Amino acid sequence: MPRIVMKFGGTSMAGIERIRHVADRVRREVANGNQVAVVVSAMAGETDRLVQLCKEAAPLYDPREYDVVVASGEQVTAGLLAMTLQGMKLNARSYMGWQLPIRASGHASALIDGIDVAVLDRVFDDNGIAVIPGFQGVTSDGALATLGRGGSDTSAVALAIAAKADRCDIYTDVDGVYTTDPRIVPRAKKLDVVTYEEMLELASVGAKVLQTRSVGLAMRFGMPLQVLSSFEDLPGTMIVADEGSLMERNIITGIAHDRNEAFITLIGLPDRPGTVAAIFRALADANINVDMIVQSAPRAGLKSEVTFTVPKASLAHSVDALARVRETGGFEEILTNTDIVKVSVVGVGMRSNAGIAARMFDTLAERQINIVAISTSEIKVSVLISEDYTELAVRVLHTAFGLDAPAAIAGAAA
C-alpha cells in the first residue's frame, strides 16, 4: 500500500470549518488506498501569539519553558483533527512528539535526532490514521522541544523519511511554487517541478513556501515532496532530484527576493593580514550568519572598506559584537542600512549557460537600479539593491529571463 505523509499549515487549520475540510482531504487519500499519517501546524497566528506571551512574561525567557508554551498550538490542532476524523467514522488518533517519540536535542530551534516508528507501524497495521503535531519533539531528558519557526515542514519530512513513506505532501495556502511572488508579478507561473537544489535557493532567498531545513532534509534522503493547496483541487509543484525531466526548461527557474537583510559597512580598514579575520570571527562567535561580503581592494598603503549583510533581526547584536573588536579589527566607522533587498535569479540551467550574471546586471542597469553587492553560487546570482526598487527589479528580471506567462494564461488564472 502506498504510504504518504500529509502536512497541513496554519491557514489550513485555522478554525473548525477548515479542519473539517482538511479531514475530508485525509479521508479522500485513505479512500484511494493510501496509508496516511498527518502532521499539523498550529492555527494561523497562534504561534506568534504564544511567542508574544513569552516575551511579555520574561523578555529573556528560558528556552525550555518557551518550548512548553509554543508547542501547545500544535497539540490543540492535532487533537481537533483527530476528533473530527473520528466523527467521520475514521480510525484516527493523535500522537504527541513524546508518544512516538520524535527525539530531539536543544531548545527553541532543536534538531531532530531520530523518530521511532514502532508506534506508527502499529497504527498503519491497524489501518489507522496517526495525527501528529508538527514543530515538536522530546529531548533525552523528557522535555518538550520545538524545531524553530516553520518547523512543522521539517517534522513532516522527517516523519516521512522515518516511516519510509512514498511521498510527503505539504498542503498550504498557495497552490505551489511560482517563478516569483505572484503579488508582485501577476504573470508569474506555477512550476510543475523544481529540483531540491533550486528549492533550497528559492526558499532561503525568500520564497517562503517551505522551511529551508525541510528541503535540505528531503534532498539528503531523496524524499519526494509536493507543495499543493489545501483549498483548491489543483496539481501542485513536485520537488525532486532528477534534472533529466527538466531538460527542456528555462535556464532560470525563478526570481526570489528577501527583505530580511541589513547591510553593514566598515570604513577605514587597515591594509594588513588578519583584519577581516578578526571581524568575521567576532560575528561567528556571536552566532551571526553573514551572507554577502564585498571588500574593496585598497590601493597600496591606503585603507579599504568591507560591506556585508546580516539578518535584520541580528543587526543590533552584530553592531555590538563589532564594536567590541574595533581595536583588533582596526576599522574607523560602522555604517548600517536596512533599506535594502536581496534579489536573486535561480536555476540549475545556469550551470551550462554563461552570461546570466551579465544579463541580470544589464537589465537592472537599463532601469538605473544600482547594485550594492553581489554574490553567486553555481545555480544562483544575488544582488543587493535599494528596497525602493524591489518590485521593479523583480518584474524586469522576470521578463528578461523569459518567465512571464502568456497574457491569455495569466488572464485565465486571475
Ligand code: ASP
Ligand atoms: N506553528 C509553528 C510556527 O508558526 C510551526 C509551523 O507552523 O511550521 O512557526
Ligand code: MG
Ligand atoms: Mg510554514
